[in-house]
Amino acid sequence: MTKKRANLRDVAAAAGVSVATASRVMNTPEAVSEATRQKVQAAMDSLRFMPSAAARAINSGRSRFVGALVPTLDNAIFARYLSRLESQLDKHRLSLVVSTTDGIPGIEAEKARTLVDIGAEALIVSGVTHGAALFELIDRGGIPAIATSCYDPDFALPTIGYDNAAAALTALSHLSGLGHSRISVIHGPTDTNDRTGTRVEALRRRPGGAQLEFHLEPLSIEGGCNGVQKVLQARPDTTAILCMSDVQATGALYELQRRGIPVPGGVSLMGIDDLPGSAHLCPGLTTVHLPVARMGLAAADAIAGWVETRKVPEPSLLKSDLVVRASTARTGAIDGQRAAGKARTDLGK
Structure with missing residues (x-):
């Protein structure tokens, strides 16, 4: 038959101390002598005593x-x-x-x-x-x-x-500094996520001269893939895609590669988060590090x-920080690669 689980009173009786002393050994051992601690610990071991969080909460008034x-x-x-x-x-x-x-x-x-x-x-x-x-x-x-x-x-x-607004503007500033003005933004829901909403609103209010186009997609890899499909349909001349999360940026990278569009040679790509895997994508993802x-x-x-x-x-x-990796490049290099690709296509006709 299963034996009854030992409680603190059993420990105190076995050690020859009061219940209060046994409790102090568990909760404030520094307040008890070494000899007493050893006696109580020996009693706990012999009885296979396991502290009860519920009992401790009742005795101390703390759930911890x-x-x-x-x-x-x-x-x-x-x-x-x-x-x-x-x-x-x-x-x-x-x-x-x-x-x-x-x-x-x-x-x-x-x-x-x-x-x-x-x-x-x-x-x-x-x-x-x-x-x-x-x-x-x-x-x-x-x-x-x-x-x-x-x-x-x-x-x-x-x-x-x-500062979520500052993180978004840091990303936009980086792309603008590389000469990008035709930038598409892929973001998650803003009605249930105020962090995303703050980032999107900051970009809408201060686009910094860039022509921004926004695409709402689920906050997932699939959402990033779908976002790229919409970007290419709505604005084929996009030179940079800014995702409000690294998760969406990862999906965007997969979709661009599936379509044979080089990153950053065809489109620069950037995220926000700096997830552990972002540095190990190919190319590594430029992003804004959030100090989570x-x-x-x-x-x-x-x-x-x-x-x-x-x-x-x-x-x-x-503080959030810009992390520059290989997924972004100057827009001149992108336009040059696009022109070279068009020339090769024309020669093949």
Whole structure:
């Protein structure tokens, strides 16, 4: 028959100490003598004691976990961010529980309530577009909460992230500096993703003299492929394609190569994100590096400080950087290759 699982009282009795002392050995071992720690640890080993998070939460009033709400786990950028967030929270002796929202405010509010119901001590959300129900939950419970993947010092929650408008304009400036004026932009949904919306709006407001044409496609490799098909139909004279994500840029590269259009010889191609695989495409993808790993570390430190000391963190702007690789070139070289290709075609007629 299965034996009853040992609890902290069993450990304390076996070690000949009080339950409070056994609890201190687990939670604040530095407050207990070495001899007592060894006795309690020996009792734990002999009883095969496994600490219960639920019991610990009841005894201490602390669950020691943080809830993170992200739109999806399909995008590698969120995986990298969450990995650093979790590892840094662990250094603060906090755990991470993740819920996905599909970028829908109603789902986000429901998932947030579930996290709070099971004991989340704090919440971390993505972006600045959220429903009233989420803010009501946070205010009613006095729950520490921060927003990531963006920077807005005037937002209702402390923000830790990057300037999405600046990232888009950095990409546009690079292409314009190479002489490109006929630029097609492929982007994901803007109604459910305020980060993409901010980037697109920045380009619409400040095109910098470039003739920009926008194509909405799903945030996926397939979306990038479909975007290139639309670009070539709508504007065959496009000299550069700017994707608002590296995922779409990867799909765009595949489609251009499938059609025999050289990159950057036929079209320059650029993304935003700097995903781990972007440097290893052929050619390597020029992009804007978003500091998602640093954001995970900063968010963990900020929320841990808030939970432990009740000190509200300050908004934090993390700098994004241009990463130039081989997928972009000066427009003169592109026009020259196009002219040479046309000449070879004419000679063959």
